[in-house]
Amino acid sequence: MDNNTKNTGQVDTLVQMRGLRFAYGSRVIIDGMDIDIPRGKVTTIMGPSGTGKTTLLRLIGGQWRPQAGSVHVDGQNVHTVNRRELYRLRKRMGMLFQSGALFTHLSVFENVAFPLREHTRLPEQVIHHLVLMKLQAVGLRGARDLMPTELSGGMARRVALARAIALDPMMIMYDEPFTGQDPITVGVIMQLIRLLNDSLGITSIIVSHDVQEVSAISDKIYMISQGKVVGHGTPHDLGRSPSDWVRQFMNGLPDGPVPFQYPAPGYLDDLFGIA
Amino acid sequence: MIVVDWLQRLGRNALFFLQRLGRATVFLLQVLAGIPTIIMQPRLLLWELYSVGVLSLAIIGISGLAVGMVLGLQMYTTLVDFGAAQSLGPVVALSLVRELGPVLTALLYSGRAGSALTAEIGLMKATDQLSVMEMMAVDPLCRVVAPRFLAGVVSVPLLAAIFSAVGILGAYFVGVGLLGVDAGAFWSQMQAKVDLHADVYNGLIKSAVFGLVATWIAVFEGYDAVPTTEGVSRATTRTVVHTAFAILGLDFVLTALMFGGI
Numbered sequence A: 001m002d003n004n005t006k007n008t009g010q011v012d013t014l015v016q017m018r019g020l021r022f023a024y025g026s027r028v029i030i031d032g033m034d035i036d037i038p039r040g041k042v043t044t045i046m047g048p049s050g051t052g053k054t055t056l057l058r059l060i061g062g063q064w065r066p067q068a069g070s071v072h073v074d075g076q077n078v079h080t081v082n083r084r085e086l087y088r089l090r091k092r093m094g095m096l097f098q099s100g101a102l103f104t105h106l107s108v109f110e111n112v113a114f115p116l117r118e119h120t121r122l123p124e125q126v127i128h129h130l131v132l133m134k135l136q137a138v139g140l141r142g143a144r145d146l147m148p149t150e151l152s153g154g155m156a157r158r159v160a161l162a163r164a165i166a167l168d169p170m171m172i173m174y175d176e177p178f179t180g181q182d183p184i185t186v187g188v189i190m191q192l193i194r195l196l197n198d199s200l201g202i203t204s205i206i207v208s209h210d211v212q213e214v215s216a217i218s219d220k221i222y223m224i225s226q227g228k229v230v231g232h233g234t235p236h237d238l239g240r241s242p243s244d245w246v247r248q249f250m251n252g253l254p255d256g257p258v259p260f261q262y263p264a265p266g267y268l269d270d271l272f273g274i275a
Numbered sequence B: 001m002i003v004v005d006w007l008q009r010l011g012r013n014a015l016f017f018l019q020r021l022g023r024a025t026v027f028l029l030q031v032l033a034g035i036p037t038i039i040m041q042p043r044l045l046l047w048e049l050y051s052v053g054v055l056s057l058a059i060i061g062i063s064g065l066a067v068g069m070v071l072g073l074q075m076y077t078t079l080v081d082f083g084a085a086q087s088l089g090p091v092v093a094l095s096l097v098r099e100l101g102p103v104l105t106a107l108l109y110s111g112r113a114g115s116a117l118t119a120e121i122g123l124m125k126a127t128d129q130l131s132v133m134e135m136m137a138v139d140p141l142c143r144v145v146a147p148r149f150l151a152g153v154v155s156v157p158l159l160a161a162i163f164s165a166v167g168i169l170g171a172y173f174v175g176v177g178l179l180g181v182d183a184g185a186f187w188s189q190m191q192a193k194v195d196l197h198a199d200v201y202n203g204l205i206k207s208a209v210f211g212l213v214a215t216w217i218a219v220f221e222g223y224d225a226v227p228t229t230e231g232v233s234r235a236t237t238r239t240v241v242h243t244a245f246a247i248l249g250l251d252f253v254l255t256a257l258m259f260g261g262i
């Protein structure tokens, strides 16, 4: 906490991004973002597909390096600390990939045990107890002997979540946790996120474009579009935002400041080939 | 105009190749840095030795036997014209130990194990399994690539030795068993003509170099694959093709250095 105060001047901010800029080659994906993720809360970063939400999470995790700007996690600049420090920091960040990314050659039990075996020298008995506790938390203790190919999409995500909390992280990043799930699974995952956040005090960062779910569980929402933050606040604030863009997104209107058409030459020119 | 275009394309390809070679070299150094950790954790290495080496035994053994038998037959028909059928032993042994063992083993290994390494690592990348490891503060170069690399480098010389040994047995079976070459002459001539240093060690060095190159190509192609279905399939093809070129090219260079008196 002291460290945090000194470096960021804001006691309750766990992740702080300032002037963040990132491009794949010449294609700018993130173009000057300032985002503060409060400690112990559920914060959602919301935006249409392809705006760079996954990219943003990878920047927070230090997998990719921004062209400009900084990301501080718990007071440490992710992109200037050395590799050992970065690895130490990553042990305290869980990340739930969109695909789950379970290790396909390991059983459910071994997937959850993986980070424990890699980073601790605990006796087998203790690992066994810890893994079962994590699996119990996501409701899949009974599935410990299954292989990833035998799981449904929702179960795979829950196993991945159990693995992400294996080392008791201070925060978890969820990449589109609701996308492509049936309504019951969505409900289960929403409840899990809230539960882990409130009972274990884990800071949650969700990246999503599912307005309903996100509005229901987030304490704070950032809206991003075309590389910039276009609005932020509580779900309640955003619902009554004066911004056309935010209203279009929150209400799911097909056309508005975000055009229905991908940028293209004039329709007539295109049809009649006046080039 | 066409010439300029052609030159441009050539230049671009050359630059692309050099850039890739540079990346592959940095990658190799990073993998080598992970090897001490792997030696401390032999469980991972043993598993990979099994899947890369032991599972290649069948194809190596069968191919070695077939090549040895054909070699025995072919050499016998030539040698017998010169009344030199007793030299069958050394001729077969030298061809296998110096040349055919290392080269064919490396080519077969690349098809059997190298392509599998590329596909496995490429798919792990495409399904975010490598990224998820990184985010768990586990270095995939050390945890995933280094044990596979080491297993390949260790396996290939052993496989080549087995290939040559089985090949000699195959030639013995055909030459002595079927064609009536004297068994004593077959072995004693072989013992007299095959030199431990000049032939056996050089053959081993060759296959060690081939093993390193073949495995390096395989793991790099996997790690560098475009993380899509198509990308992984292309990478797998590239592994087999590039390994073949590299092995055949290197074989000439190494042979010239070792046996050519250059």
Ligand SMILES: Nc1ncnc2c1ncn2[C@@H]1O[C@H](COP(=O)(O)OP(=O)(O)O)[C@@H](O)[C@H]1O
Pocket (backbone or CB within 6 Å): A024, A029, A048, A049, A050, A051, A052, A053, A054, A055, A056
């Ligand atoms: N490795 C990459 N190389 C080049 N472009 C990429 C890469 N990853 C993603 N992109 C591009 O960056 C944009 C943002 O991607 P992403 O962060 O995955 O968006 P989101 O998660 O919001 O859907 C996309 O348009 C995508 O095509």
Ligand SMILES: [Mg+2]
Pocket (backbone or CB within 6 Å): A053, A054, A055, A098, A175, A176
């Ligand atoms: Mg995404």
